[in-house]
Amino acid sequence: MRARDVMSRPVVSVDTRTGVREAAAVLAEHPFSALPVVDDGGGVVGIFSESDALRIEPGQDRLVTEVMTSPVEVVGPATDVRVIAERMLAGHLRNLPVVEEGLLIGVVTKHDLIRTVVRDDDVVKAELRHLLDDYAGSRRRWSLEVTNGATTIEGDFADIAERDVIGALARTVPGVCSVELIATEPTPLTWDD
Template sequence: MEVKMPVKEIMTRNVVTIDIKCDVQQLAKKMLTYKVGSVIITDRKQPVGIVTERDIVKKIVSKNLRPDDISIKELMTTPLISISSTDDVTETMHKMVKLEIRRLPVVENGRLIGIITDTDLLAVSAEMGSIFSDLIKMHREKIFSMETEGRVFKGICEDCGYISDNLLEVEGKLLCESCRET
């Protein structure tokens, strides 16, 4: 069974933006003030591009330019690749990997409503792993309560990880028939 989770459940809603007419120094100060690695560029409040720390290094620092020598329009990555708040988190992960990008603005009807980053996705994945671990422990406790004369009817073998209908507790571990023999 596959569970779908919409991006809106985990996106960051307060996105740092700056108008396209501002200068690069203002953009960099905003990144420092808000402690972010990217800023969404807007033109008349519509999202049109993104500038990341990598863009600054690649297009300014590595070319030994001064920030005043380049406009935000020249610096930003455009067109802006974005997603909808109803897009699935798993599909979003695949999109980010395929496109080799770490941030995706969330746009609805041309309006920026959030952003999702690779860090957001990793945090959710880690949390889900922890929840699955807790669920397995709960399931294991339920199985122990069903135990009759040392036999367990069904569960997950603690050595091989496979589901078995014939688990036994051996030295404090639930083992399937194959693992008990080895």
């Protein structure tokens, strides 16, 4: 999954002529913790966060450009969400503006990333089923159970190596938190005659 799949759009941003007071009001009205500051050409020149908003003293107003964080770390639309998560953790960031050809096109927030981790069990199950079918062909089936990301795979495994492969495959599916593998006796072949 990439930045363009998870980012918030449209972006609420402010321009370089905005006052801190006005920008703080915009922040208060929206569920974002920071606003990108863009210049007349649409380029991101900084980010104005809740903590920047608190720097203003009562009775005084300043331009956002005087208090914003600049320069700002950004990602491209094709950046993988895992890379984004790593950069957010490494840089203690809560938002990353998404920039294409110098223009602001979206923002990825920690919330957007959390949504990719917490996925609907049925979606996870369908994706895992697809993956296992690709691996073994649809003739061999394991029974799957996904509850809040806890995944149980039950069936006949050819050997320990295959068990490990299936466990590893399952863990690559976004939304899978844990994997339990239960081996059952192979079903004897029967003929209906």
